[in-house]
Amino acid sequence: MAYRLSISREAQREYRDIVSYLVDVLRGPQAARHFMSEFERQVSIVRDQPEAFELCHLPELAARGYRSVAVMRYTVLYKVIADRVVIAHIFHQSQDYACLV
Known part of the structure; x- marks a missing residue:
């Protein structure tokens, strides 16, 4: 059974910011396309099998029910x-995202 999918406004903004960063700052349109493709692929898996990925490795987020999936260097x-x-956020793995949620 495929679950219904919602993407929060914050996650939509974060997605746009990532793609913009990859294209405009890193001058990597191919990297942006790869990110977009991988994001779509992983979200499709999450939508079909949300329990395929474990609770977030950060205890404070796991306690709140967050699961995580990697897309390139993003979580x-x-x-x-x-x-x-519900896709809540997309963060670069180097960020201390537990304090940002």
């Missing part, structure tokens, strides 16, 4: 709420 945080998967 996508999501929650399963009833029949919905």
Whole structure:
């Protein structure tokens, strides 16, 4: 059973910022396309099998029900709420994202 998918406004903004950074700052349109493709692929897996990925390795986020999946050097945080998967945030793995959620 495929779950319904929601992407928070914050995650939508973070996604746009990542793609913009990859294209405009790093001058890597191919890297941006790769990120977008990998994001789509991983979100598809999450939507079909949300429990395929474990709770976040950070205890404070795991306690709040966040799961995580890697997309290149980024971490996508999501929650399963009833029949919905909610993509909450997308952070670079170098960020201290536990304090940002």
